[in-house]
Amino acid sequence: MSDMRVKDLAGTVGITAERLVEQLNEAGINVSKPDDQITEEQKQTLLKFLQQRHGKDADSSSSSPKKITLKRKSVSEIKLGGATRGGKSVSVEVRKKRTYVKRSETEDAAAAAELLKQKAAEEQAAEVARQEELRLQEEDKRKQLLDEEARRKQEAEEEAATIAAAIEAEKQAAEEAERAAEEEKKAIEAESKNKKTAAKAKKKDDELTPSQLAHKKLEEADAKRRAANRARIDAEKALEAKKKAREEEEALEKEREKAKAAAAEAQAKEQKAGVRKTKDAEAKHNKDKTARRGGRKDDDFERKELHVSEGKSGRRKKKKGGGAASRVAMKDQEHGFSKPTAPVVHEVSVPETIGVSDLAQRMSVKAGEVIKALMGLGTMATINQVLDQDTAVIVVEEMGHVAKPIQENEVEQALKVSDEELGELKMRAPVVTVMGHVDHGKTSLLDYIRTTKVTSGEAGGITQHIGAYKVQTSRGEIAFLDTPGHAAFTEMRSRGAKVTDIVILVVAADDGVMPQTIEAIQHAKAAESIVIVAVNKMDKPEANPDRVKQELANHEVIPEDWGGDVQFVPVSALTGEGVEDLLDAISLQAEVMELTAPEQGPAHGTVIEARLDKGRGTVVTVLVQQGTLNKGDIVVVGQEYGRVRAMFNEKGEQLDTAGPSTPVELLGLSGTPAAGDELQAAPDDKTAREIANFRQTKAREQKMAQQQAAKLDEMFNKMEEGDVKTLNVVIKGDVHGSVEAVSQGLQKLSTAQVKVRVVGSGVGGINETDAQLAAASQAILIGFNVRADNAARKIIAEKGLDVQYFSIIYDLLDVVTKAMTGMLEPVFRDEIIGLARVDDVFSSPKFGDIAGCLVIEGVVKRSNPIRVLRDNVVIYEGELESLRRFKDDVNEVNSGTECGIGVKNYKDVKPGDQIEVFERVEVKPTL
Template identity: 45%
Template sequence: MAKELQVVLVPDYLSVRELSDLIEASPIDVMKTLIANGIMASINQQVDFDTAAIVLEELGYEARSETEAAQEEAEARRVEEMTKKWEQIYAGEKSEDLKPRSPVVTILGHVDHGKTTLLDNIRHTHVAEGEAGGITQAIGAYRAKHNDRYITFLDTPGHEAFTAMRARGAQGADIAILVVAADDGVMPTTREALNHARAANVPIVVAITKVDKQNASPERVKQQLSELELVPDDWDGDTLMVPVAALQGEGIDDLLEAVLLVADDNDFVANPKGTPKGIVIEAQVDKFRGTLATLLVLNGTLKVGDSIIAGTSHGRIKAMYDEFGNNIKEAGPSVPVSVLGLDEPPQPGDRFERLKNDKEARAIADERKLEKESVASQPAPALTLEDIFSQFQAGQAKSLNLVIKVDVLGSLQPIVDSLNDMSGKNEEGITINILSAEVGNVTESDIMLASASDAIVIGFNVDVGSAAKNQASVHGVDVRQYKVIYKLLEDIEMALLGMLEPKYEERVIGVAEVRQLFKIGRGVIAGCYIKEGEARRNAKVRVVRGREVILQEARVGSLKRFEEDVREVRTGFECGINIDGFNDFQEGDNIEFFVVEKVT
């Protein structure tokens, strides 16, 4: 039996002396081995990983790349975090009570590659058959049957909806079907959808659609996907890729079979007898019946009469309907249902659970509403590049997640390679996880991906659209823009070392024109008119005369409207302003009010 070699972690580059120290060997022995392999190297000369691996193998060791190990560890941590997030629904359940449940599937891909046609075909061939009257009501999700097993489909295709649910703390699906048209190939939206699915850490099955077209080329699609590290199973990879002609219904059974195979590998479970919990798929207000919410049960068995809470909504279930509009009394794991009885529509992605009674549900809902109002008035601080180090030390961040957008392909690879090389090499072992690296301006989709994944957006020589800026502001996403590569890399490296200092800038919030002077004791009050913005009592001020700054920075001594002290005065109103330690006003001076803000 062959002796198992001891594994040694080796950096990308190291000196001969450092290599010998790794295995506690003599530098002379290492140098002799190098010479035997045709490499002349002094004791302080640097060798690369591949060379070090050859030496170590001959000396009875197995080399493993430190960089690759760090990346694998980061990925394992990310998987663990995502798994924990998804399995919070099953927290507290005993393992012996968990039973297999049907997989929940979402469909992602380019807008014109046949997602809707595929869903329609599955719905009509595997859902409506054998059901009297077929589907009479769309509830946003439905179950398909294949070989006596169910698969739940979310009838809201698109990575935007999928990621929006993740941003609210819900995974949304167990498996993603990535749709790629055989006549069109991989499009930018396809890559975008793939990035979102990977960030969610869900297994991916590829449906190669439109294979019946004359210009269809499934092999070209496979080649393009393999370049994106989705290697087909028939090319010795681990991604199932199924050719489909949805209009003719060809390949549908094979696709569903592939989904079930992936489900078997991933062991999706729930406790049918546990506390009913799940997520909200969608909600609306029916003018005749009231709030109608579609719920996906993920644990337990939900029943008519149960009191539930979903986000800030609550109520007692008066009626439940399946995807055919039939009245049902209960729904188990992976079953989508439409329910009546909530006091207001919950948000898609909100989690729901059953409580003891409506009184308890109402009390918790009221608490959540108060908390939501408090958070809205004081938004939680976003994860920024400056404080990634402190958050890592506090256990709030496991890795630095990045979404990268650049202007040209020539810039993309050097940036990605440099960041990968930097990953895990800092003292704390913080790793860099690149969720997406694409060419083009920063879009709303990039912001949503970053928001759902606690990532920072890095832009190199690209613009950030107004819609993307608004989304970044709403979701608290840190967007960094750079013009020079070394500055980008320097900031990332300093952030990983905890040495990146936050940047601050002044923002003028208001301008007051001095129109009259009043002497009060030894001081002077400037009678002013607010020309723009607002004057704030707690802001800093400067005095400008013509083009000259007379007073660079000072604090407001008092701010009055008539005889009353006030906190602020808005545009178009008059007020009296006193500045601490300054009396040299002249009529016509401008007093600028400004605040110093952290640049994100």
């Protein structure tokens, strides 16, 4: 273990950094702060010091007892039935027996470390308790605030009701005053009418006139209004006093809460200090006791017995301190959880990939501890990051657990087939792959054998897909695979070579060995396949088979007549010359190889090609290699699964079964698999679904792990690239192989100035999702033998996306190359068009210094930029201010003519200088 900081060692041991600093200083190691470094020797010194403190002496050889047993017995009495004379006394006798075993040095150190860990755990528990208490206090405060808010709301409602009542009373008083005034007015009118007859009427002295009655009512209304006003004023004063009292009460309540919080905080600090002091004392006491007794083993047992006896007089014996002792005895009998004294070691199953959170859960630790361990190993990780198996095993072992690497392909064991289920081996047809350079006649030769016209249906006369056919010849059945010859279809040729038995290498007799011919030889050798060379186009007058043999011999393909082991058959796909000899060579080679395969049992094959058909869904071309594939079988193909709904041969005829070496088209899979995936028959639909989901999850995890690992590299690459332009493309094709070939071909076009990035690809027509992706990433949509649907066309028209349709791959590559060229910055080149020699310099009051020049080369134009040369060194670059011929301003002066030149913003032209006139010409950029 290398040097490390004090606080890191404290975290590993499980104590505080300050405590470890104290121990280091006590051991004679000068450490002042937790960030100081300590060496391995200092760690050993600290360990020896702690061992000596705990009573271990390396030189001691005393024959002290290795084991000691201590017994204790305590008796107490408790009262039953009250304090009456007839009560009983119960004697409680507690017997304890403990065995102590002297530990070794390692166990002493482990015990000390465990005590330190227990201390830290207790401190953490006290901190948690304090936090819980503070949380409860906060909840109480929040509850009090809610109650106070409700009380305030109720008081506000009461105040509003009081004010409303006062306003209503005042309104009623005003209405009564108005009625009184109206009655008084009526009374005065009545009195004026009866003035003439008032003298005649005799009234009693105690009766009142109508005007007096009106005045009396008016006074009563005024009194009521004044009383209402006084009541309203009194209510407002009462409300104001009540509000003031409430504010004073709130201020007092806040002061009480502050004082209560301060007291609670002080009490918590005192409790924490007391708990820490008590725990330190207990830990020290336990350490001293462990050192004196040589360590304590786990208690063998604790036997406690309860004895009940009566006194002589039937009374309970009262013993001093008996009540406390009985409570202690009853407390000892209680059950409780005891923390493990030793770390728990788990056996952790580690799959091929596992997330950090999942790994922490399996070790029963927090994810932060796993991240800390990874950081200690020099790996920065997050809780969602996926780790590979090797890294996860190192982390598990670093944290003290046992790692158990497992393989997660146990779910795929259900697809394994025993030899008994496969049955006996029988002869099968050879699988022959036709390979070679483009336009050397591969498909034409196969066309002659099949007596069909395949090349006429291919775009541009070149094969775009892997074609699989089973041909019935006079010498038996032969399965043929026709691979593309274009440079972009390297992966297709590689897959064709892997599933084949014999490779027919077609070489044109008039063209010789070409790049794809060499590539086909390399694929055949990598797959360890037998090679038969078909020298095609022998009907042409310029055919030269000896040249073909010579060139192939340079690549370790030696003809039989030259002492090698490779058959050379001259053929002509146009006239049929030598085709029978080629079939004979294939049949002979197949007999020598003794090709066999079991016909019984579940089928096993390889995906040759896959595409998405609009009417039929996913269509997969599969070459069955062993077993029998039946209609209705449940199959697993890579990450996809499904039931075989229908099978077709190369002629489109439906099949019910397909044996070994039979290429068929399947319908019914859940998705489009990748070319090259294996097909395996599954026992039931549930098993197939589980296997497919497992493979999808595994592929997704591996992709995430690769992305995490490549992030840093990608960042550095972007920093190095600088202002490199990027052309984004979205590719959709008819089959998976074509999409793969187009993607690889476009990526190979990337240069240091412009890079091609495939932001999306897939099999099938261009849909709405593809158009949205192209719009978001500003990409070009490329359809290879597919078209856009209606929804995609609407988005393309709305957002003005660039869509390109192709059926020939080299046309596609040419168009993309032109688009990349158009993204390059324009390049300008200076072209010199004239040169004038300065013979003299004249001073003009109107134009300043004028250089008298003679044009010695080309033409001097006034509008073009110039350079002033002195001793063939450029001393100024600018433009002309004036160009004159005698007294006339001119636009240009030809060679051999004198002129006057005024240089703009430059006054240091001298005789003997040269004025160079040039123009900037744009040069078309190229990749």
